[in-house]
Amino acid sequence: MQVVPVPCLKDNYAYLVIEGGSAAVVDPSEAAPVEAALAKAGVALRAIWATHHHWDHTGGIADLVAAHPGIEVVIGEADAEKVKHITRTVSDGEEIEFGSHRVRVIHNPGHTLGAVTYLVDGNAFTGDTLFCAGCGRVFEGTPQMMHESLMKLAHLPGDTKIWCGHEYTASNLRFAAAVEPDNKDVAARLAALTTPSVPATMAVERATNPFLRDAQPSVIASARAQGLTSDEPWNVFAQIREWKNNFK
Numbered sequence: 001m002q003v004v005p006v007p008c009l010k011d012n013y014a015y016l017v018i019e020g021g022s023a024a025v026v027d028p029s030e031a032a033p034v035e036a037a038l039a040k041a042g043v044a045l046r047a048i049w050a051t052h053h054h055w056d057h058t059g060g061i062a063d064l065v066a067a068h069p070g071i072e073v074v075i076g077e078a079d080a081e082k083v084k085h086i087t088r089t090v091s092d093g094e095e096i097e098f099g100s101h102r103v104r105v106i107h108n109p110g111h112t113l114g115a116v117t118y119l120v121d122g123n124a125f126t127g128d129t130l131f132c133a134g135c136g137r138v139f140e141g142t143p144q145m146m147h148e149s150l151m152k153l154a155h156l157p158g159d160t161k162i163w164c165g166h167e168y169t170a171s172n173l174r175f176a177a178a179v180e181p182d183n184k185d186v187a188a189r190l191a192a193l194t195t196p197s198v199p200a201t202m203a204v205e206r207a208t209n210p211f212l213r214d215a216q217p218s219v220i221a222s223a224r225a226q227g228l229t230s231d232e233p234w235n236v237f238a239q240i241r242e243w244k245n246n247f248k
C-alpha cells in the first residue's frame with residue numbers, strides 16, 4: 001500500500017491510497033489536483049473517504065463522481081446530510097474493504113459531530129481532528145468530546161503514520177513551544193521541520209503535541225498560568241485549545 005499526499009487549495013491535503021491499480025482518495029477538496037495525481041500514478045479511482053463535511057475536504061466530490069461514475073463515497077454518519085453524492089455512511093469501529101485491506105473507522109466527534117479517522121495498514125487519516133503537533137478547532141462538539149476523540153487516537157501504536165488535513169505544523173509547533181518551553185522534543189522537531197510535514201508518527205505526536213499531553217505537569221502548569229482552575233484533563237485541553245485560538 002502506498003500513500004500519496006496531494007496538496008490542494010492553500011494548505012489542504014488530499015491523499016491517494018493506492019493498492020495495485022486502484023486508489024481511494026481521502027478528503028478531495030478539489031478535483032483537478034486529484035485527477036492529476038491519479039494520472040501520474042496510473043491508477044483508477046475506486047472510492048472517496050471524507051473525514052468530515054467541511055467544504056475544504058469535500059469540494060471535489062461532485063466532479064470526481066461525475067468523472068468516475070459508480071465509485072463509493074464514504075463519510076461519518078452524523079456528517080452525511082451535509083454532503084451530496086454520499087453512497088455509504090460509517091460509524092465507530094466499522095470496517096471498509098479496500099483490496100486486500102480492511103479500513104477501520106474511528107469516530108472522532110468534536111471538530112464536527114460526524115468526524116472520523118480512517119485507519120489502514122498503519123496509516124491514520126485524521127482530517128481536522130488530529131493535526132501534526134496540534135488539533136482542529138472544536139466547532140460542533142464540546143471540548144470534552146474532542147478530548148475523548150484525541151485520546152482514542154493517542155492510543156494507536158507509536159509507529160502509526162499520521163496524515164492530517166492541513167499543513168499547519170510550523171505554527172502548531174510554535175504554539176507547542178509556548179506551552180512547553182522546556183520540551184526538547186518540541187524544539188528538535190521545530191528545528192528539523194520540512195514541508196510537507198506529513199506523515200508524522202504517533203510516537204512523535206505523543207512526545208510533542210500539547211493536545212495529547214494534557215496530563216503532563218508541564219502542560220497543566222502552562223494551562224494554569226492561562227487561568228485554568230481544574231486539573232481534569234479535558235479542562236486542561238479546553239484551556240489550551242482556547243489559548244491556541246487566540247495565539248499569534
Ligand SMILES: [Zn+2]
Nearest residue numbers: 052054111128
Ligand atoms: Zn474542517
